[in-house]
Amino acid sequence: MGSTIIGCGKSLPALEVENDELKALVDTNDEWITTRTGIKSRRIAVDETNADLGEEAARQALGWTEGGYAERRIEAGEIDLVICATVTPDVVVPSAAGLLRRRLGLDNAIAFDVNAACSGFIYGLTVAETMIAASASNVAGAAGRNPIKRALVVGAERLTRLTNWSDRNTCVLFGDGAGAAVLEWNEERAGILSSFIVNEDDITNALTCANAFDAPQPFDKDGISLEAAAAGDPALPRTDEEIGTHALVEAGRPRQVLYMDGPKVFKFAAEAMTTAVRQAVERAGITLDDVACIVPHQANERIIKYAAKKLGRPMDFFQLSIAHTGNSSAASVPMALADAYEQGRIQRGDKVIVVAFGGGFTSGAVVFEA
Known part of the structure; x- marks a missing residue:
């Protein structure tokens, strides 16, 4: 069940x-x-x-x-x-x-x-x-x-x-x-046999995207200030500092876009994907030999080629x-997953793994029987 x-x-x-x-x-x-x-x-x-x-x-x-x-x-x-x-x-x-x-x-x-x-x-x-x-x-x-x-x-x-x-x-x-x-x-x-999800701190801000709050705020630290409404959100620079985009925004780059350090993300992703697959398979009590596809x-x-080699x-x-x-x-x-079903890669009774990694850093995998 x-x-x-x-x-x-x-x-x-x-x-x-x-x-x-x-x-x-x-x-x-x-x-x-x-x-x-x-x-x-x-x-x-x-x-x-x-x-x-x-x-x-x-x-x-x-x-x-x-x-x-x-x-x-x-x-x-x-x-x-x-x-x-x-x-x-x-x-x-x-x-x-x-x-x-x-x-x-x-x-x-x-x-x-x-x-x-x-x-x-x-x-x-x-x-x-x-x-x-x-x-x-x-x-x-x-x-x-x-x-x-x-x-x-x-x-x-x-x-x-x-x-x-x-x-x-x-x-x-x-x-x-x-x-x-x-x-x-x-x-x-x-149905679903196991799942594995985990978070890891992105301490180098390898993948970030800020919010860009732009509604006028008529307040400063002393209370209501009509002049402050035109000045923008004074907390935004602190957020920019926390996610490492302050210098870019100060230089005129857009705030609400994805910033990524490709090599760092690649390194995290390749290891995270293989770890998630192995952990989910172990929790399901099966081996990769029992799996029809990932x-x-x-x-x-x-990244997928790297994971294939590692696995x-x-x-x-x-x-x-x-x-x-x-x-x-x-x-x-x-x-x-929809493509895999439409292409006939997944049949009733097959064991399948879905796996992902993302900003945050986040990663995880689910093993299910179709």
């Missing part, structure tokens, strides 16, 4: 931008990008909102529209929980999950967001599975909890809105999209979807 994935879906924006098109923005070319990342193109949301992308992915996972994978149609009233993993919500309030709940008519569902950067979907799956398992258990107090039998977990991003398009080292990496999965408690199927975060093909597995053991999506943060893993 366990929480079983019974549906997956994905959604991509209409606009596809190929590598050579980025020549108009920065000094780059297809060969430079492809050899370093495995990316050939990415999708960029122009008219589409975060909620638009998340809604379409969810509709596929629920079996409401064509595309994706769904064992059956799930009616709106059957969903008890909605979790949306994102760092790029359309609004602060309501939550991205709350918007999806409203759009999809999921009137019985609890809804909230998680932010674990690119690991967000893994964290969301773990939270959903834990809540479903607690609801299904007979432990003390379980009867007093919200009954949760089915959950919709979505990863949705408009990461290109946080991209500095004048920085060739980062702008070539990112794309937009959404992926979704439906979990259901099933007494007859194993669906990793699609950040950089070279002693060929590249065809891994689902690769990065070539035409780029790094879509929390949307990356569920989109690749």
Whole structure:
């Protein structure tokens, strides 16, 4: 018995931008990008909102529209929980999950967001599975909890809105999209076998993105001050110092964009992914020989190749979807998972690992039986 994935879906924006098109923005070319990342193109949301992308992915996972994978149609009233993993919500309030709940008519569902950067979907799956398992258990107090039998977990991003398009080292990496999965408690199927999530302090600020609060604040340390309203938020420089971007912002660089030290992130990511896979496999009581495929975060093909070597597995053991999506943060893993189902790589009874790493630093993996 366990929480079983019974549906997956994905959604991509209409606009596809190929590598050579980025020549108009920065000094780059297809060969430079492809050899370093495995990316050939990415999708960029122009008219589409975060909620638009998340809604379409969810509709596929629920079996409401064509595309994706769904064992059956799930009616709106059957969903008890909605979790949306994102760092790029359309609004602060309501939550991205709350918007999806409203759009999809999921009137019985609890809804909230998680932010674990690119690991967000893994964290969301773990939270959903834990809540479903607690609801299904007979432990003390379980009867007093919200009954949760089915959950919709979505990863949705408009990461290109946080991209500095004048920085060739980062702008070539990112794309937009959404992926979704439906979990259901099933007494007859194993479902999720284990999960492993962990945080590590990013002490060198290798990957950061600040907020840019711009509402006028008519206060200074002495109280109300109309002059202060035009001066901006005096706390922002302290935040810039904490995440190591003060000098860049002072020099005129944009505040609310992704700043990344590529080599440091690569080193963390490669080790974090292999560690997460090994820990999750051990917790599941299986070996990698029992696993049909690994669906990793699609950040950089070279990171996946490094992990494949460390784990002693060929590249065809891994689902690769990065070539035409780029790094879509929390949307990356569920989109690749939907691809794996659509391509027939995952069959009933297969054991599968989903694994990710992200800013913060965050990382984690989930082992499930399809």
